[in-house]
Amino acid sequence: MNPIDIPDTLRLVDHPIARNTAVATRNLPIGSVVLTEPVLTSVLFPDKTGSRCDYCHRSDHTEPELRIRKCTGCEVQWYCDEQCQKLHWDSSHRLVCKAYLDFVMSRVYLALSDDQMMDCLVLSQLVAEITLRRPESATAILTFESLLPSPHELEAIPVIPMRRDPPPLSRIAALYQRFPNNNHVIQIHLRPIGVAILPLTSRLLNHSCSPNAVLRYILSASQKPRAEVVTIREIAEGDEVSIPYLDPAISYPERQSRLKDIYGFECSCKLCTIQLPMNIRSIAGSEVLGLVNALEPALHQFAFGEGITADFQLPEEQLCVRLPEDFRLLMDDPVLSVLTTSFSIASDEGPFEMAMSTGKTIFAIYLCIYPPCYPQIGFHLLEMAKVAWNEYTKENKRGDVETANTYLTIARRILDVYGREGDSGGPLDEVNELLELIRTSEEQE
Numbered sequence: 001m002n003p004i005d006i007p008d009t010l011r012l013v014d015h016p017i018a019r020n021t022a023v024a025t026r027n028l029p030i031g032s033v034v035l036t037e038p039v040l041t042s043v044l045f046p047d048k049t050g051s052r053c054d055y056c057h058r059s060d061h062t063e064p065e066l067r068i069r070k071c072t073g074c075e076v077q078w079y080c081d082e083q084c085q086k087l088h089w090d091s092s093h094r095l096v097c098k099a100y101l102d103f104v105m106s107r108v109y110l111a112l113s114d115d116q117m118m119d120c121l122v123l124s125q126l127v128a129e130i131t132l133r134r135p136e137s138a139t140a141i142l143t144f145e146s147l148l149p150s151p152h153e154l155e156a157i158p159v160i161p162m163r164r165d166p167p168p169l170s171r172i173a174a175l176y177q178r179f180p181n182n183n184h185v186i187q188i189h190l191r192p193i194g195v196a197i198l199p200l201t202s203r204l205l206n207h208s209c210s211p212n213a214v215l216r217y218i219l220s221a222s223q224k225p226r227a228e229v230v231t232i233r234e235i236a237e238g239d240e241v242s243i244p245y246l247d248p249a250i251s252y253p254e255r256q257s258r259l260k261d262i263y264g265f266e267c268s269c270k271l272c273t274i275q276l277p278m279n280i281r282s283i284a285g286s287e288v289l290g291l292v293n294a295l296e297p298a299l300h301q302f303a304f305g306e307g308i309t310a311d312f313q314l315p316e317e318q319l320c321v322r323l324p325e326d327f328r329l330l331m332d333d334p335v336l337s338v339l340t341t342s343f344s345i346a347s348d349e350g351p352f353e354m355a356m357s358t359g360k361t362i363f364a365i366y367l368c369i370y371p372p373c374y375p376q377i378g379f380h381l382l383e384m385a386k387v388a389w390n391e392y393t394k395e396n397k398r399g400d401v402e403t404a405n406t407y408l409t410i411a412r413r414i415l416d417v418y419g420r421e422g423d424s425g426g427p428l429d430e431v432n433e434l435l436e437l438i439r440t441s442e443e444q445e
């Protein structure tokens with residue numbers, strides 16, 4: 001019996017290294033949802049405790065009407081209402097509630113690394129789900145068990161003592177062996193909030209640093225978080241659908257080393273093929289701003305031609321494909337992190353001109369690395385628009401509101417493809433609200 005419930009947009013074909021790969025069964029327009037899947041199991045990172053619901057993961061920051069309350073049994077888990085508490089209780093929590101608090105205070109748990117602690121809570125919840133054998137999870141559990149194991153043997157970690165006999169230790173170890181190369185970090189509005197097990201997504205989708213699809217998470221009342229795979233380019237029938245397992249903006253050597261170490265393969269995607277012969281050399285963080293200053297005007301000319309206007313045409317593919325040799329150093333590791341730190345400081349403290357020119361250079365580098373509708377580009381343009389709008393509210397200069405409008409219009413084109421994600425108040429909503437604010441302020445003038 002084939003336990004995998006493959007959506008009709010995809011079919012599995014053999015792959016010489018990756019076992020299988022999923023290809024499109026028909027032409028998929030940009031912005032299509034090719035797969036949707038509720039998490040089998042998900043656990044919030046510790047810093048989200050008490051501000052997000054442990055079942056649906058909605059937040060009291062974005063939805064202030066939520067009253068997140070502690071489970072009076074374990075005093076560790078938090079819920080936004082009785083319905084979420086009941087659903088979590090029925091799906092897994094009733095097996096671990098009693099022992100939860102003692103376990104997370106125990107020496108054996110506290111001796112684990114932060115990553116192992118997370119793994120231990122995710123594994124405990126998964127084992128509880130499996131022990132309860134609820135019919136709605138049966139296919140997802142079978143699919144999870146069919147996933148490729150990590151290329152490295154993992155040391156065993158403990159699980160929370162259960163009220164009913166859990167599976168034998170050898171089975172628990174085999175489940176855990178699938179964690180590193182299959183589990184996903186849940187990102188809401190680009191911020192990591194927890195770890196999810198998505199068996200179908202993991203079974204179907206391989207990695208590419210030049211992906212044609214990305215994951216987004218939708219959080220809704222009384223439901224497990226749901227992942228959706230959205231296309232960010234048009235995909236032709238028969239083409240592989242791939243997602244990024246890690247950020248394509250990480251430098252080539254670092255990406256390769258993480259992919260090898262965690263997933264056990266060498267990536268030969270389009271971006272890696274372009275970057276391989278570039279021989280990106282490591283430059284010191286202190287050299288970055290000097291280098292950027294020297295290259296900035298030519299880089300802006302290369303990426304934006306005559307300039308950035310609201311009808312700016314996004315390139316058809318990432319500009320790396322035709323990157324002049326001079327700019328290769330800008331693909332190096334410390335460059336983006338130095339620039340994003342400098343952008344964020346200048347955005348908060350000024351000077352405004354520095355924030356905008358650094359932001360523009362980050363935009364140019366993103367266009368070199370990311371596929372044109374990659375959400376990260378849209379999120380960045382929204383941040384630039386907010387800086388320009390803040391400057392306008394202080395200085396009342398016409399140019400600033402036009403700049404804000406330009407970046408928002410391009411951001412909207414990109415984020416419309418990615419769509420709404422998370423709970424409420426995400427970047428696409430922010431873009432639309434700010435555009436509306438600009439429109440009304442212009443009408444009033």
Ligand SMILES: C[S@@+](CC[C@H](N)C(=O)[O-])C[C@H]1O[C@@H](n2cnc3c(N)ncnc32)[C@H](O)[C@@H]1O
Pocket residue numbers: 017018019020021147148181182201202203204205206207208262263264265266267268
């Ligand atoms: C989440 S699974 C992907 C689904 C997998 N192809 C399967 O048949 O179950 C991750 C594993 O797939 C393989 N894989 C994913 N992307 C790959 C790629 N671009 N090249 C080679 N192997 C890849 C690696 O073995 C990796 O550990």
